[in-house]
Amino acid sequence: MITSSEPVVIVGGGQSGLAAAHAGLSAGLRPVVLGAGVEPVGSWVGYYDSLTLFSPARYSSLPGMAFDEGDPDRYPTRDDVVAYLRRYAASIDVEIRTGTRVAAVHPRPGGGYLVHTDSGDEIGATGVVAASGSFGNPYLPVLPGHDTYAGEVRHVAHYRRPEPYTGKRVLVVGAGNSAVQVAYELAPHARVTLATRAPIQFMPQRIRGRDLHHWLHVTRADLLPRSVLTRLIRHAAVLDTGVYRDAIASGVLARQEMFTAFTADGVIWADGTHEAVDTVLFATGYRPNLDYLAPLGALDDGMPRHVSGVSTTHRGLVYLGLEFQRSFSSNTLRGVGRDAAHVVAALAGGVSGRSLRRLPPMRRLPIPR
CATH class of the missing domain: 3.50.50.60 (FAD/NAD(P)-binding domain)
Structure with missing residues (x-):
């Protein structure tokens, strides 16, 4: 009862x-x-x-x-x-x-x-x-060769600060907010590349001088039901004031199509080339x-x-x-x-x-x- x-x-x-x-x-x-x-x-x-x-x-x-x-x-x-x-x-x-x-x-x-x-x-x-x-x-995708890779594989859930990666070759996997923020923070300390399956989509943080969330509130977009959202939102979008977009456009932050497999000391990129890599950080949700x-x-x-x-x-x-x-x-x-x-x-x-x-x-x- x-x-x-x-x-x-x-x-x-x-x-x-x-x-x-x-x-x-x-x-x-x-x-x-x-x-x-x-x-x-x-x-x-x-x-x-x-x-x-x-x-x-x-x-x-x-x-x-x-x-x-x-x-x-x-x-x-x-x-x-x-x-x-x-x-x-x-x-x-x-x-x-x-x-x-x-x-x-x-x-x-x-x-x-x-x-x-x-x-x-x-x-x-x-x-x-x-x-x-x-x-x-945290979700970690399983890729070919993962078990043989001798470098460090971590999810961004276990990342805290950039200093431990100083001087290392680091890949950050993902196209969302966390991936871009962490990669941008790491860039002055390490050689960093964002590995993504598609170009990164950006959403402006501020529109007409007001934060995006002001407009979500006044338009009631924050209340759109799941059935509508799943039709409107197809890909992750990174909130940006322009800093991240400019960093990628200028080459300060590199972006490359997702690698296809791990090797013992690195990865195989989509074009078939091999590169030695120290750390792979997955920001994969x-x-x-x-x-x-x-x-x-x-x-x-x-x-x-x-x-x-x-x-x-x-x-x-x-x-x-x-x-x-x-x-x-x-x-x-x-x-x-x-x-x-x-x-x-x-x-x-x-x-x-x-x-x-x-x-x-x-x-x-x-x-x-």
């Missing part, structure tokens, strides 16, 4: 988990947040040192708390975001258990779930919010980190089966922080709050016995000016 006196377990202590906890309180639920990290800031502490947000501070808040009282048009750094999430976690009256990694979620006879942690604890839950993100599951849901049968080859974040396989199971889950901004600070309100409404309906189909429409939240 599912009872609303039991907690809703939120797996993940980052921006998605905290947004879910805020929405859960507003819906009259009892959220319990389980975070694997030592503090509830998610994966932000693991990003490279120079990372800054693509959105200004005024567009980078979770529900209920503005980013800070600084310049609303600045681009917050990684450490700014970590500090903000610490403040946010301290401001919401929910139980947050850090250092608690969820090992498995099992269905419970009669309804609800049993959540098992690595420490051996078992928690009965009326519902589960899978908000564990994807940073813990991430996959949802949801292995703990495997006992439920809720996944399809590791990917969740859902519609707009609501599980299509299990009542009382919802997701947060998936890329393009409901909109362009679903897995960002500025957008996850909208998705949290949506999926928690579905979760609350399941707990109370109301139909899961009666979900509120997406709504435009006020943004401080």
